Structures are given as structure tokens and as C-alpha cells.
Amino acid sequence: MMSEPKTPVPTPAGDTYKGWVFKWTNYIKGYQRRWFVLSNGLLSYYRTQAEMGHTCRGTINLATATITVDDACNFVISNGGAQTYHLKASCEVERQRWITALELAKAKAARMQAESDDSGDDFPSSSPPTAPGQGGGSQNSEVQSALRTLGSKVEDLSTCNDLISKHGSALQRSLSELDSLRLTGEAGDKIRQVTERATLFRITSNAMINACRDFLALAQTHSKRLQKALQAERDQRVRLEETLEQLAKQHNHLERAFRGASQSNATADNESASGPGKGEGSDEEDDNEFFDAMEEAPEFITVPADPHFHKRSSSNISGFNSEMCPDDQSLNEEPLAMNQESPSQELVPLKKRRTRIADKPNYSLNLWSIMKNCIGKELSKIPMPVNFNEPISMLQRLSEDLEYHELLDKASKCQSSLEQMCYVAAFSVSSYSTTVHRTGKPFNPLLGETYELDRRRESGYRSLCEQVSHHPPAAAHHVISDRGWTLRQEITVASKFRGKYLSIMPLGTIHAIFEKGNNHYTWKKVTTTVHNIIVGKLWIDQSGEIDVVNHTTGDRCHLKFAPYSYFSRDVARKVTGVVMDKDGKAHYVLSGTWDEKMEFSRVMQSSLGGENGTEGKQKTVYQTLKAREVWRRNPLPEGADTMYYFTSLALTLNEYEEGISPTDSRRRPDQRLMEEGRWDEGNSEKQRLEEKQRIVRREREREAASQRTASQPEEAVDEDSLTDPSLKSAPHDSHLALWFDRCEDEITGEQVHIYKGGYWEAKDRGIWEGCPDIY
Structure with missing residues (x-):
């Protein structure tokens, strides 16, 4: 007996449609439950939802596929004989939802394929280019995403318009054929009632179709005008942001100059009273917040530091700031200081780099035909x-x-x-x-x-x-x-x-x-x-260990890249590490992923007391302060x-x-x-x-x-070699x-x-x- 999976189903008109469907595999196993994803005109399936990130079991393009219905719950999708999926929904309603979503996706895919064949490379130019500014990139992407979404919905509306016209005409023909039978009595009255209601539905549908057609024409007329206005606003905003950035840099430079002059005067006045090393930050005064307990690492465990480290944090702010690296703001101020030494450089604009290259062509090639004779080679x-x-x-x-x-x-x-x-x-x-x-x-x-x-x-x-x-x-x-x-x-x-x-x-x-x-x-x-x-689907993994060594001081950082495993409960692409001095004492713990971000936290105390790891070894427990982000990946x-x-x-x-x-x-x-x-x-x-x-x-x-x-005439040389x-x-x-x-x-x-x-x-x-x- 096959159980009916309870899966939340989105509306069929959406860009993506997901759910569990039973797929025929073979005569031994019969129908097996698979996770299907319909997106961008492609229907793909996986054994589980967890496989969506790395292993696709099969994909069929709906633009050239045919969709047929066998019975109440079964339907078949075929792509010219090369691929055929025999599918079975959990109920008739679920099957109808999938059929509707597949028809809409098939119509959209066929329309997009026809447009791409007609327009070629002109399609990317319809969207306004990205402004060459550093600010507002996320807002630009949001606006572009909204425009694409609206365009997609307009296309869906046009598809629904065509489907309503098609099914409405078929319904009218069927009713006309029934009316031609000239039945009398109660059956004739019922047919006349249905015909009248169908006529009202046709009038209403035609009104909606005309309204949709007018909306579509209006949207297409104003699309280019709105895009030009949007581009003008974006350029103006970029110019304002650049002006504000220059003003902020100049303001920060003046503040630093004033603060440096004040501190130099105060140091000169109090030089005899200050103790030795007062301006140097201590290694133990970096952070003043607790570090929340993080997920267990393969080789060590981190826990929040003892409260007594927090009690003295308020008095260590000056030491914290003196030892920490300058933030991004101070690094951004450095070019300004250099430009003030040579004012002519500030007047020369930086070169604008390109932000696009030609799209990758969709060329198919059989990888196995090339690689099968190369196993074991470099x-x-x-x-x-x-x-x-x-x-x-x-x-x-x-x-x-x-x-x-x-x-x-x-x-x-x-x-x-x-x-x-x-x-x-x-x-x-x-x-x-x-x-x-x-x-x-x-x-x-x-x-x-x-x-x-x-x-x-x-x-x-x-x-x-x-x-x-x-x-x-x-x-x-x-x-x-x-x-x-x-x-x-x-x-x-x-x-x-x-x-x-x-x-x-x-x-x-x-x-x-x-x-x-x-x-x-x-x-x-x-x-x-x-x-x-x-x-x-090809996917890449990084695995192994890195030892970063400071040959001047003897400090060392051991980083471990955890290989991907189907059975691991840890986050994928995980990287962990410990920074130690030449005596082996841990000072910092690093954690994160090699594809997203890295954080580091200061170690206050370490001890052996964690759960036994592999081969019976105890894990080291590190008491740390709050983690700080040291690196995050830039968006593509x-x-x-x-x-x-x-x-x-x-x-x-x-x-x-x-x-x-x-x-x-x-x-x-x-x-x-x-x-x-x-x-x-x-x-x-x-x-x-x-x-x-x-x-x-x-x-x-x-x-x-x-x-x-x-140089050695007595030795014979093989010319072939x-x-x-x-x-x-x-x-x-x-x-x-x-x-x-x-x-x-x-x-x-x-x-x-x-x-x-x-x-x-x-x-x-x-x-x-x-x-x-x-x-």
C-alpha cells in the first residue's frame, strides 16, 4: 500500500513547483516515491529533498515534451522517446495540479524558446545596465528582480488568456452539439440552462480577456519608459553616494588629524606620570562580550567564557582598541591620505572595469567519450x-x-x-x-x-x-x-x-x-x-589540512577542511582551526565555511574534558569570548x-x-x-x-x-630519445x-x-x- 504524502503545494502559476510523486522504476520495485521540482521549464527529480544541492537523478525539458493522462492518478511525460516518465500522483486532485503546472510551464518554455530564436543576443540588452557605483547594488538587484517577476506574471496571464480562449471555444462547441440534438422534456430544459450559463461565462471571460489584452499592451508600451527613468534615478543616486563618500573620507581624515594632535599634546604633558607599556594593548583585552555556545567541532568544543572576564571588560576598552586591527573605515582612508600628498592623482578617475562578458554558449559534448581513455593520467x-x-x-x-x-x-x-x-x-x-x-x-x-x-x-x-x-x-x-x-x-x-x-x-x-x-x-x-x-551534476569539494606557520615568531594555525559526507550532521564545507603560539598555547579559535564566511574568537581558557572523539581521544574544551566575523564572501x-x-x-x-x-x-x-x-x-x-x-x-x-x-664526446647519445x-x-x-x-x-x-x-x-x-x- 502506498501512503499519500502530505506535502504543501504552491500555486500552479508560480515559477517553481515542488512535491512528492510516485515514479515507475522497473518491474521489481514498481512505483517509488521521488521528489520532483518544476522550474524554468525543466522537470527534475531527486530521491530525497537533501539531494537537490548536489545529485539530480534526471531532467526533462518541457518545451519539446508531451503530457498525456492515463487515468485518474497516472500521467506520462515523454520527450521524443529519449526520456519517458510514468508518474502517479497521490490523488486525482494532486494529479490535476501537476497537469496544470506542467501545461503552464510547457507553454512558457516554448514561448521563451521561440523568443530566443527570434531575438538572439538582443534579450540581455533590454535590461538596464548596472550602474558603475559601489552603493545600491542590492537595491538594483531587487528592482531588476521585481521587473522580472512582473514580466513573468504578465506572461503567465497571457498563457492563461490563451488557455481560457481555447477551452472556452471547445466548451461552446460541445454545448452547440448538445443543443442540436433537440431533446425535449426535462433534459432539454437542463441543456438550455447550461447553455445560458455558458453564454454568461463566455461574455465574462471575453471581458476579462479584453482587459488583460489592454493591460498587456499598456505594460509593454510603458516598459522602456520606466526602465529609462529607473536608470536615470540610479545614475543620480550613484553620483550622490560618491559625493557623500568623498565628504565622509575628508571628515574622517580631519577627525583623525585632530585626535592625533590632541593625543600627542596629552602624551607630552603626562609622559612622566604614565607607566611603561600603558599604551600597548594586552592580549587578554580584545573583546568584552560573551561567546554563545557554537556547534561541536570535530577536534574541540567551545563554550562561553567565565563571567569574571566580563567584569573587567568596561575598563579595557582603550587596550582593546589599541591592539585590534583598524577597521574597514580606516583602511579606506589610507588612499585619501596618499592622494593629499600628490593632489594630481586625485583628479585622475579610476578606470571603469567591465561587468559582463559574452554568455556561455549551450554546446553539448560527451565527456565520457574523451575521458574514458584517460583514467589514471594527469x-x-x-x-x-x-x-x-x-x-x-x-x-x-x-x-x-x-x-x-x-x-x-x-x-x-x-x-x-x-x-x-x-x-x-x-x-x-x-x-x-x-x-x-x-x-x-x-x-x-x-x-x-x-x-x-x-x-x-x-x-x-x-x-x-x-x-x-x-x-x-x-x-x-x-x-x-x-x-x-x-x-x-x-x-x-x-x-x-x-x-x-x-x-x-x-x-x-x-x-x-x-x-x-x-x-x-x-x-x-x-x-x-x-x-x-x-x-x-558536477560539484566541487575541498578537503585536507593547512598549517599556516609564522617563521618569525613560531606561531601556528592548524586549519581542517572537512570533506563532504552524506552521513555527517555538520554544516557542509566546514572549516575549523586553532591559532597557537610557539609553546602550543591556544589563543584563537576559527570556524566557518570555505564558501561563505569565517569567524574567530579569543580563547580565555582551555581544558581536556569533552566527549571522547575518534580512537578514544578527549576533545579540548575552549572557553572563548564572542566570535567576530573576519571574512565574508562577496555576492556574485x-x-x-x-x-x-x-x-x-x-x-x-x-x-x-x-x-x-x-x-x-x-x-x-x-x-x-x-x-x-x-x-x-x-x-x-x-x-x-x-x-x-x-x-x-x-x-x-x-x-x-x-x-x-x-661537452662529453665519449658518451653516445640516442637521437630518438x-x-x-x-x-x-x-x-x-x-x-x-x-x-x-x-x-x-x-x-x-x-x-x-x-x-x-x-x-x-x-x-x-x-x-x-x-x-x-x-x-
């Missing part, structure tokens, strides 16, 4: 078409780690090295937030390819990447900031395809050096796993789902700029063609560039072999990087590439001597 050795790529290179993907560079700006202002560690740890986690929906693979850089990211005027930093090795593929990255920090890394990606999933293991160490305190931090990246390679731009889920920074990475190096990724033709939607031409260019790279590499190997032969790409006699390519020198790292002892300088000077002169011809 990803860099698999000839992948551009269909699986995203229109940026691996060098640009490395530069995207600077999405949240302000965390390093705040860290450079910290007085305490332990708190600085919290910001550095949060920065190491923030780089993964852009990978949640990014299932596309970046372009493998060509040997000698470079990429620069000059944001010195906007954000105070300059970044340079260069592909320094091809086998194994390695990229060197160097960032210098005017705000007191330097970041460098050399990343080599090792990957293995395991059939059901793809594992990507970044190798190499990331270094962050701060001028203040000369603190030098290092850490490594965790493993990225792409699931559902063969069947289902509007329409990101059609633009490879790029962030606002990623949308600007491939924007062409004048004066860049001839080897810059923005000059790469196959990548540019793919971004423009010309994938077939991009595939041809990709093959040409790869073959050109092979020819240059074989020639370089011949020259290296001839030099070895000249000189052109063998799989030759492993030398661990690295003989190619010499142009902007980086190979040396041994003083901290880790690894062989790395360090920036040797000269790039930005060459750009200023406009002379690019020695740059190879790779395109």
Missing part, C-alpha cells in the same frame, strides 16, 4: 577541448586568489602577531570561495606565458605570474603591495582522474611577508575534488550563472589593456575566441598553439643535447624563465622561482626585449 596530459574550459588561464586563476586582498591589508596593520595570524588564515581559506560553482577548467598556460594584474591605484598592489616550467607544469606568482605586504608562490598542479571523480593536488608553498614586524608566513593548498564526472554579479559563475574580479581578468607584455594571457587567441563564444575557432587555435609549443620544445631539447654531446616527450632524464625543462630566477628557498629548502625584477620597469619603458613569440 590532467595536464589530457588533450581537452575548450568546451570544458573557462575563458581564463591558470595564471589568471592564481591571480584570482587576490579577490580578498583586504584581509592582508588589515593583517599588515595588526599590532599582535597572533591576531595577524587569524587574518592570514582567513585569507588562505577565502581563495576557495570562488570554486563552489566553477566546474570549468582553466587554460593550461603556454611555456613563457605571463599575466599581470595591476591594481596599484585601486587597491595598492601589483601582481605578476609566469609559466616557468611545462613538464611538470609550474607557475610562479609574485605580488607586492604598497600597504606593507608581499605574497609569492610557485604552484605545480598534480591531478589524477579516477573515473567517478577528479582529484587536483596543488603542490608548492605560499609565502606572505609583512614589513611590520618582519613576520613571514607559509602554507600549502588543500586537495580539490570534482565529483560526478560521468553521471550527474547578476547573471553569473550564464558567465561561468565568474566573480566581479574574474570578469575583469581577461579584459584587454594597452601596454601589456606580448606574452600576457589577454593576448592568447584561443582563449579570446572562447570568451567571445566562437568555440570551434578556439579549438583550432588551441591545437595550433600546442603544436607550436611542441616544435619549440623539441628544438630546445636538441640544442641541450648537442651541448651535452659537445631527444624528441621523446616522455624522457625523464632531467626533472625539469631546460627553459629559463624571463622574470624569475630559480634558487633554493631559505625557509622551506625547496627549489623555487623568485621574482628578479625588471618587469614593471620594462612596461614603463614600453620595451619588451627577450619576450618569446608564443602566440
Whole structure:
């Protein structure tokens, strides 16, 4: 006996319709209950509601589907024979609701498909562009969402109009046929009554249809006018916000100057009376509120601190403020102070970056036909078409780690090295937030390819990447900031395809050096796993552990990325960590998720007394103050789902700029063609560039072999082995990087590439001597 599920059902005219439906599986199991979701003209189903985020069992497009009714509760949806769903509702009323919702969705999907075929790429231009301001972004999205909702409702009204006309005409024909039978007696009277009522219904329906038609025409007439007025209001509001922002910065600067002058005078008067170290904040005086008990972590438990820490909080406000990092407001004031030193810079407007790229074409490709012969191979050795790529290179993907560079700006202002560690740890986690929906693979850089990211005027930093090795593929990255920090890394990606999933293991160490305190931090990246390679929807997970080490003070932060599990009760994508000094004493606890936010709280006391964990180990209990948010992910731009889920920074990475190096990724033709939607031409260019790279590499190997032969004539050399790409006699390519020198790292002892300088000077002169011809 099949039970009738009690599920709240939304109105059929809504954009999304969900509910439990019994689906025929096979002759053994029969009908099984499945969770169906109708959205945007697509009908998808899952085994449970929890699977909606990661595993879709099947999807059918209603635009080309047929819907038929078998009996009171059964109905069938078929898509040209390729897909057929035999479904059974819990009751006849429930089946009718689904039929109505499916018909409306089918009509809307067919209409949208016809409009897209007619208009092509003109549809996105109907919506007003986003104003280039920082304020009001959420309000713009709300207005756009309201406009889209109204447009959707108008389309639903038009669909209902057509359905009423269709069914009304059929009803009138049926009644006319009954009237033609000329029945007498009571049956004839009943038919006449029904005919009269149907006539009244037709008159009322026609009146409603005419009113709807007039409303639709009026809405279409005034739509463009309202959009223009909305755009004008938005531009005016942005100008006002920019003016207010400038006034606020000037006001804050004057207040800081006045406060600094007052404090310097007071310090001079009371210097003899003040005790030593009075102006330095204590590590125990950071917060003055309790921390609510948070969810149990895998390795430790946090509880509220004892009340005696709260009693002295009111007297520690000055110490708290002196040790904490400056807030966002003070960081925003720094460019203003620099601009006042050189007033000419303030008059030069910042460059407006682009906010959109061409929408991703809907090209279908059989992934298994390409991957089935590549199981166990490295990803860099698999000839992948551009269909699986995203229109940026691996060098640009490395530069995207600077999405949240302000965390390093705040860290450079910290007085305490332990708190600085919290910001550095949060920065190491923030780089993964852009990978949640990014299932596309970046372009493998060509040997000698470079990429620069000059944001010195906007954000105070300059970044340079260069592909320094091809086998194994390695990229060197160097960032210098005017705000007191330097970041460098050399990343080599090792990957293995395991059939059901793809594992990507970044190798190499990331270094962050701060001028203040000369603190030098290092850490490594965790493993990225792409699931559902063969069947289902692709989704990405991060798992592993990170040790952020301060080599100057000995401080350490151990971060743990919990892998996704169907059976875990914890929140997905969870990250936890503890900041400890060189003696192993815990000072801060970090918690959050790598795709959303991170928080840190001050540890007041720690003890062993929690429930036994794995292998009988006791969990450490930390008494902490109230947690403070240290990082939160920026929202994606509007329409990101059609633009490879790029962030606002990623949308600007491939924007062409004048004066860049001839080897810059923005000059790469196959990548540019793919971004423009010309994938077939991009595939041809990709093959040409790869073959050109092979020819240059074989020639370089011949020259290296001839030099070895000249220096050692007594040894025989196999000529065939000189052109063998799989030759492993030398661990690295003989190619010499142009902007980086190979040396041994003083901290880790690894062989790395360090920036040797000269790039930005060459750009200023406009002379690019020695740059190879790779395109």
C-alpha cells in the first residue's frame, strides 16, 4: 500500500513547483516515491529533498515534451522517446495540479524558446545596465528582480488568456452539439440552462480577456519608459553616494588629524606620570562580550567564557582598541591620505572595469567519450577541448586568489602577531570561495606565458605570474603591495582522474611577508575534488589540512577542511582551526565555511574534558569570548550563472589593456575566441598553439643535447630519445624563465622561482626585449 504524502503545494502559476510523486522504476520495485521540482521549464527529480544541492537523478525539458493522462492518478511525460516518465500522483486532485503546472510551464518554455530564436543576443540588452557605483547594488538587484517577476506574471496571464480562449471555444462547441440534438422534456430544459450559463461565462471571460489584452499592451508600451527613468534615478543616486563618500573620507581624515594632535599634546604633558607599556594593548583585552555556545567541532568544543572576564571588560576598552586591527573605515582612508600628498592623482578617475562578458554558449559534448581513455593520467596530459574550459588561464586563476586582498591589508596593520595570524588564515581559506560553482577548467598556460594584474591605484598592489616550467607544469606568482605586504608562490598542479571523480593536488608553498614586524608566513593548498564526472551534476569539494606557520615568531594555525559526507550532521564545507603560539598555547579559535564566511574568537581558557572523539581521544574544551566575523564572501554579479559563475574580479581578468607584455594571457587567441563564444575557432587555435609549443620544445631539447654531446664526446647519445616527450632524464625543462630566477628557498629548502625584477620597469619603458613569440 502506498501512503499519500502530505506535502504543501504552491500555486500552479508560480515559477517553481515542488512535491512528492510516485515514479515507475522497473518491474521489481514498481512505483517509488521521488521528489520532483518544476522550474524554468525543466522537470527534475531527486530521491530525497537533501539531494537537490548536489545529485539530480534526471531532467526533462518541457518545451519539446508531451503530457498525456492515463487515468485518474497516472500521467506520462515523454520527450521524443529519449526520456519517458510514468508518474502517479497521490490523488486525482494532486494529479490535476501537476497537469496544470506542467501545461503552464510547457507553454512558457516554448514561448521563451521561440523568443530566443527570434531575438538572439538582443534579450540581455533590454535590461538596464548596472550602474558603475559601489552603493545600491542590492537595491538594483531587487528592482531588476521585481521587473522580472512582473514580466513573468504578465506572461503567465497571457498563457492563461490563451488557455481560457481555447477551452472556452471547445466548451461552446460541445454545448452547440448538445443543443442540436433537440431533446425535449426535462433534459432539454437542463441543456438550455447550461447553455445560458455558458453564454454568461463566455461574455465574462471575453471581458476579462479584453482587459488583460489592454493591460498587456499598456505594460509593454510603458516598459522602456520606466526602465529609462529607473536608470536615470540610479545614475543620480550613484553620483550622490560618491559625493557623500568623498565628504565622509575628508571628515574622517580631519577627525583623525585632530585626535592625533590632541593625543600627542596629552602624551607630552603626562609622559612622566604614565607607566611603561600603558599604551600597548594586552592580549587578554580584545573583546568584552560573551561567546554563545557554537556547534561541536570535530577536534574541540567551545563554550562561553567565565563571567569574571566580563567584569573587567568596561575598563579595557582603550587596550582593546589599541591592539585590534583598524577597521574597514580606516583602511579606506589610507588612499585619501596618499592622494593629499600628490593632489594630481586625485583628479585622475579610476578606470571603469567591465561587468559582463559574452554568455556561455549551450554546446553539448560527451565527456565520457574523451575521458574514458584517460583514467589514471594527469590532467595536464589530457588533450581537452575548450568546451570544458573557462575563458581564463591558470595564471589568471592564481591571480584570482587576490579577490580578498583586504584581509592582508588589515593583517599588515595588526599590532599582535597572533591576531595577524587569524587574518592570514582567513585569507588562505577565502581563495576557495570562488570554486563552489566553477566546474570549468582553466587554460593550461603556454611555456613563457605571463599575466599581470595591476591594481596599484585601486587597491595598492601589483601582481605578476609566469609559466616557468611545462613538464611538470609550474607557475610562479609574485605580488607586492604598497600597504606593507608581499605574497609569492610557485604552484605545480598534480591531478589524477579516477573515473567517478577528479582529484587536483596543488603542490608548492605560499609565502606572505609583512614589513611590520618582519613576520613571514607559509602554507600549502588543500586537495580539490570534482565529483560526478560521468553521471550527474558536477560539484566541487575541498578537503585536507593547512598549517599556516609564522617563521618569525613560531606561531601556528592548524586549519581542517572537512570533506563532504552524506552521513555527517555538520554544516557542509566546514572549516575549523586553532591559532597557537610557539609553546602550543591556544589563543584563537576559527570556524566557518570555505564558501561563505569565517569567524574567530579569543580563547580565555582551555581544558581536556569533552566527549571522547575518534580512537578514544578527549576533545579540548575552549572557553572563548564572542566570535567576530573576519571574512565574508562577496555576492556574485547578476547573471553569473550564464558567465561561468565568474566573480566581479574574474570578469575583469581577461579584459584587454594597452601596454601589456606580448606574452600576457589577454593576448592568447584561443582563449579570446572562447570568451567571445566562437568555440570551434578556439579549438583550432588551441591545437595550433600546442603544436607550436611542441616544435619549440623539441628544438630546445636538441640544442641541450648537442651541448651535452659537445661537452662529453665519449658518451653516445640516442637521437630518438631527444624528441621523446616522455624522457625523464632531467626533472625539469631546460627553459629559463624571463622574470624569475630559480634558487633554493631559505625557509622551506625547496627549489623555487623568485621574482628578479625588471618587469614593471620594462612596461614603463614600453620595451619588451627577450619576450618569446608564443602566440
